[in-house]
Amino acid sequence: MEPVSIPTTGRGTLEDPEVLQNVPGHVIPILQREYDDFKTEAGKFLAGDTPEDEFIKFRLKQGVYGQRQPDVQMIRVKLPFGGVTPEQMEKFADVVEKYVPLNKGHITTRQNIQMHHIPLPEAEKAIRELGEAGLSSREGCGNTVRNVTGDPWAGVAHDELFDLTPYAGAYVRYFGATRPPRRCRARSRRPSTRAPRAGRSQKSTTSPSARESGKSTAEARCAACRSWSAAAPRSCRGSRPCCMSSPSSTTAST
């Protein structure tokens, strides 16, 4: 089965990276303000103004992980279906040379590339520079849709029914959308010892932040973790900050 009506024209440029364009290696939109936020929040934490557990939630959303060694970070760059361009490889080289003490990057068993032992004050510079090449670590950790893996031979394999690449890209963009295509909704919490069922009895209301912004599809910034919320079901949820939710992450991490 061939996929229907895939346009083959319209390759974009990188001038407006928030617009979805078909540029190799640029599946995930890059948000400049995330780096400013990271700098601010890391600065506050290092100055002792933010409790550690709060900061951890924030940095995880940005793909900055803790290590067994104190005070250094692992940065996990997401490569949807493992795709990486020459410019991105060179950017990895630059960032590794500048900020990674062990002088290496590591291909993970989920097609990501991660770098270890980066001191926190350097982490913001590293993710910002990676972003220049369209490399994103957003939601590389934490309770999020992490990397979307795909067959490295998709599109060229003899035995495939169709190329999964366009659809894997759409999946990444749907669940990592910067403008969630949906209304923000508060939802009743149901502490339970059994599996709660969805019910139409669960009345939903528009959340306070959505009401304030007056837009149903506005970006929401989480009050607790300060990250620009992205993925679908946790875009904003009234009293419950996005970083407290856990919509996915079904396997162990790497």
Next chain:
Amino acid sequence: MPRVAPVLYEFAELDNGEYLKIAEAVFRIFDRQEWLRVNRARARIKVFVDKYGIDELRSQVEEELRGEWVGERDFSIEHRLFVDDERESAPAPPQSYGSPNGDAPEFERFRRANVRAQKQEGFVTVEAKVIRGDLTPEQFRGLAAIMRQYAGGYARTTVQQNFVLRWVREETVYDVWRALSALGLGDAGSREINDVVSCPGTDSCKLGITSSMGLNQAVQERIEAMHITDEITRALNVKISGCPNGCGQHHVGSIGFTGASIKVGEHTIPAYIPHVGGVFEGGDVKFGTRLKLRLPAKRVPDAIERWVGHYESARQDGEEWNDFVERVGTGELEGLVKDLSLPVDFGLETMNEFIDWNRSAPFQVIRGEGECAV
């Protein structure tokens, strides 16, 4: 511990965005399971499926899909598709190209093991074996140059921690191999027995128990020293996880190991629990069988050598590893390494066993709290 994922639906449509809708329904259901988040280690959808079963999850998905939220979403995918005609960026036919000159046997071996024909005529993919998944800045830059000159530009990393160049002109494969070799990335045998996969383990991970990267190196060195040429033996794969979470995919390896420990009085020996007979290719997934013993980390290469040696001498004609394991049974494999699994007393001569691979201090189990479900 990982699970084999049960099938939720045999079929979901792509072009109308049904696959996104179903995925979001699953997220929404999982998101309500507060009971799973009481214990961080259980904050996984697999725990839901363990408890209620896939049929219950499916019936909840059906119900979820009748919810109001569905009408508020835009599941259309046309504007979200990632469309990239890689053929447009493929290199032009080369003016000239190199061919083997005294190194034909090595090149032939690389070509057979690492190069695959694409469905597009005249093009091939070339898989570079990246040892332990680690790349230096020189290798990143060198690969970038090769991608520009010889490939379509847009390459892929793999879950076996390798690197796939696509849209390489068939004629230039020898030049690509030479260029990869100059970077130390020209080894033949990607995804073979000496292409060992491992997670970072205690090199950096808070949850790690053992030095899976250290064992990776030790196993790789041992396998190289064994000079295995037999093709069906080379088809085995070894996968190592530094803890039971399984980032090193030990559960689907022909031979897999998970980091563990053995207590000897006040002291601790770094150890591994072996698994044999896992499958992850050919549309099939099967977890390996866990052997009923623990091997001290330093003796794992010996164990692999014994198993492989026994397999080569006792297998039937053309019998693959997994069929062999099935036929002889795990008891026989356990028997072969029983002596290796016996812990030694702590002392000066045995000190080496109490120190993990690539470490200099005595081993201790130090596990912090993970950050996965924060």
